[in-house]
Amino acid sequence: MPRYFGQPKHRHGSEPTAAVLLVNLGTPDAPTKRAVRRYLAQFLADPRIVELPRWLWRLVLHGVILRIRPAHSAALYAKIWTPEGSPLQTGTAALAAKLQAALRAQRPGPILVRHAMRYGNPGIGPVLRELAANGARRVLVVPLFPQYSGTTTASVSDAVGAEFATWRWTPELRFVTDYHAEARYIEALARSVEAHWQRHGRAQRLLLSYHGIPEKYFRAGDPYFCQCQATARRLRERLDLSEDEVIVAFQSRVGRAAWLKPYTEATLDALPAEGIKHVQVLCPGFPVDCLETLEEIAIRNHARFLHAGGERFEYIPALNSGDDHVGALTELILRQAQGWPEFDPGWDAARTSAQQNAARSRYERLRDG
Ligand SMILES: C=CC1=C(C)c2cc3[nH]c(cc4nc(cc5[nH]c(cc1n2)c(C)c5CCC(=O)O)C(CCC(=O)O)=C4C)c(C)c3C=C
Numbered sequence: 001m002p003r004y005f006g007q008p009k010h011r012h013g014s015e016p017t018a019a020v021l022l023v024n025l026g027t028p029d030a031p032t033k034r035a036v037r038r039y040l041a042q043f044l045a046d047p048r049i050v051e052l053p054r055w056l057w058r059l060v061l062h063g064v065i066l067r068i069r070p071a072h073s074a075a076l077y078a079k080i081w082t083p084e085g086s087p088l089q090t091g092t093a094a095l096a097a098k099l100q101a102a103l104r105a106q107r108p109g110p111i112l113v114r115h116a117m118r119y120g121n122p123g124i125g126p127v128l129r130e131l132a133a134n135g136a137r138r139v140l141v142v143p144l145f146p147q148y149s150g151t152t153t154a155s156v157s158d159a160v161g162a163e164f165a166t167w168r169w170t171p172e173l174r175f176v177t178d179y180h181a182e183a184r185y186i187e188a189l190a191r192s193v194e195a196h197w198q199r200h201g202r203a204q205r206l207l208l209s210y211h212g213i214p215e216k217y218f219r220a221g222d223p224y225f226c227q228c229q230a231t232a233r234r235l236r237e238r239l240d241l242s243e244d245e246v247i248v249a250f251q252s253r254v255g256r257a258a259w260l261k262p263y264t265e266a267t268l269d270a271l272p273a274e275g276i277k278h279v280q281v282l283c284p285g286f287p288v289d290c291l292e293t294l295e296e297i298a299i300r301n302h303a304r305f306l307h308a309g310g311e312r313f314e315y316i317p318a319l320n321s322g323d324d325h326v327g328a329l330t331e332l333i334l335r336q337a338q339g340w341p342e343f344d345p346g347w348d349a350a351r352t353s354a355q356q357n358a359a360r361s362r363y364e365r366l367r368d369g
């Protein structure tokens with residue numbers, strides 16, 4: 001086995017291709033205990049997610065958590081699973097397909113759009129290798145985390161770096177760290193809220209629920225909390241709502257340590273006693289619907305709010321593969337890929353390959369003996 005992954009059959013001078021790789025968190029292959037266990041074992045072993053000493057965490061993870069959580073989580077996944085699979089998987093794939101079509105319509109050059117998952121399938125490594133096999137010499141990585149966190153965005157960066165550490169010929173690489181304040185992303189969120197208002201009227205409060213992270217990561221310098229607040233502020237201003245009408249809260253806490261506050265659940269428990277009986281919930285940090293929105297918010301927290309005395313609870317769906325989302329990400333991608341020839345509106349494939357064909361056969365004869 002050669003030490004580095006190479007492309008010995010690469011055709012010298014062949015047309016370069018650019019690629020956009022959307023990366024989401026990942027999801028199990030099936031809503032079963034076995035598949036969830038495999039997924040959680042990879043996910044929770046990531047030191048970006050749990051920063052305990054490795055030996056201690058390995059004991060707890062394999063001795064306790066992976067014995068209990070898979071069955072519990074599998075039952076939750078079963079509630080949201082569709083005939084096509086996990087909503088996070090199908091939603092991310094649909095978004096990638098729509099982006100591929102949008103870029104093809106707007107740019108003449110060869111641009112491939114793919115999606116990968118940080119944990120589970122399709123993995124970042126195999127997708128990057130497939131792109132290389134299809135000639136991708138430039139790769140723009142777009143983690144689907146609008147707000148940067150070390151637990152998510154940096155973990156994607158780790159995985160991309162670890163993959164390229166095994167390659168002989170690495171591509172030109174660009175990486176989107178966050179897009180929490182992008183005008184088109186805020187606009188897409190605002191329009192999804194307005195569309196909801198058109199059909200259901202306005203609630204007393206708009207609750208913006210983000211995935212939490214341990215509070216100690218925030219204190220150690222993770223910018224996630226600030227970026228969540230900044231997204232919320234811009235969205236509130238765009239919707240012309242007062243500070244009182246919008247609440248920011250954090251969901252999906254795991255374990256007993258303190259996470260970012262206020263917690264979504266405690267917030268929903270307290271609102272009815274304050275006379276707030278009608279809430280609408282939007283999750284701006286989840287570009288694609290998943291377990292944490294469809295089960296935790298739309299099912300579990302909905303029931304919880306009614307139990308606490310609330311009367312109306314509405315979940316406003318994620319942007320998913322809607323046109324506003326595709327438009328926002330297309331604009332982000334076109335700006336991030338500026339200067340790449342494949343993204344040049346004047347790309348001329350015939351001229352490019354004619355220039356490069358000249359050098360081809362000589363080098364290949366030398367290499368292939
Ligand atoms: C244990 C610590 C966890 C941290 C820190 C964390 C941060 C974090 N996660 C997301 C986005 C998603 N998380 C999802 C599921 C999920 N998250 C954790 C744990 C942490 N997340 C677990 C154990 C799970 C699996 C489900 C479960 O067993 O409860 C998902 C949904 C996946 C799906 O298949 O639908 C997403 C998306 C962000 C954005 C984030 C930090 C900012």
Ligand SMILES: [Fe+2]
Nearest residue numbers: 025211252292
């Ligand atoms: Fe999570």
Ligand SMILES: [Fe+2]
Nearest residue numbers: 225226227229
């Ligand atoms: Fe700040």
